[in-house]
Amino acid sequence: MVLPILEYPDPRLRKVAARVGTVTPDVARLVRDMAETMYAAPGIGLAATQVDVHKRVIVMDISEGRDELRVFIDPEIVRAEGEAECEEGCLSVPGYYEKVTRAASIRVRAKGADGRPFELGAEGLLAVCIQHEMDHLEGKVFVDYLSPLKRARLAGRLRKKQRLAS
Ligand code: GNR
Ligand code: NI
Numbered sequence: 001m002v003l004p005i006l007e008y009p010d011p012r013l014r015k016v017a018a019r020v021g022t023v024t025p026d027v028a029r030l031v032r033d034m035a036e037t038m039y040a041a042p043g044i045g046l047a048a049t050q051v052d053v054h055k056r057v058i059v060m061d062i063s064e065g066r067d068e069l070r071v072f073i074d075p076e077i078v079r080a081e082g083e084a085e086c087e088e089g090c091l092s093v094p095g096y097y098e099k100v101t102r103a104a105s106i107r108v109r110a111k112g113a114d115g116r117p118f119e120l121g122a123e124g125l126l127a128v129c130i131q132h133e134m135d136h137l138e139g140k141v142f143v144d145y146l147s148p149l150k151r152a153r154l155a156g157r158l159r160k161k162q163r164l165a166s
Contacts, residue, residue, distance in 0.1 A: 075133075082104030
């Protein structure tokens with residue numbers, strides 16, 4: 001089932017997600033719905049927060065063929081090194097793209113859809129996406145990193161969009 005995606009500045013995007021713990025059939029269903037929602041959008045990642053479910057669940061697929069689904073439940077970054085800048089977008093801030101600086105390489109520990117723990121080293125787009133999604137679980141959106149000027153410009157753009165929609 002494709003779920004509706006919350007859009008910035010919806011206050012529900014600010015909620016901090018709760019640990020899942022045991023991966024129950026309910027969580028497995030959430031993972032399936034989130035994957036369907038991400039592929040339909042289309043996007044390369046989705047955090048449960050974006051579909052108004054405040055649990056620590058992330059789905060991701062950065063492959064060309066859109067056939068390499070990754071699932072991170074209760075993810076933790078156990079190591080982060082370096083800095084890298086990447087132009088980011090977000091399904092919750094449609095049509096807006098801006099450069100964000102994050103750790104260049106990370107090591108993440110999480111559980112998969114089957115509940116099994118794993119560890120993964122990531123760099124490049126995968127590292128960016130994991131950090132972007134983990135921010136969502138903390139109630140953070142990538143636009144929180146913008147300079148005050150860029151944030152003001154974005155706010156102006158959103159006001160204009162609101163006017164055109166109403
Ligand atoms: O689809 C997405 N693309 C993207 C591009 C650069 C950096 C991060 C992302 S994540 C985004 C999907 C999304 O909003 N996930 O929360
Ligand atoms: Ni996002």
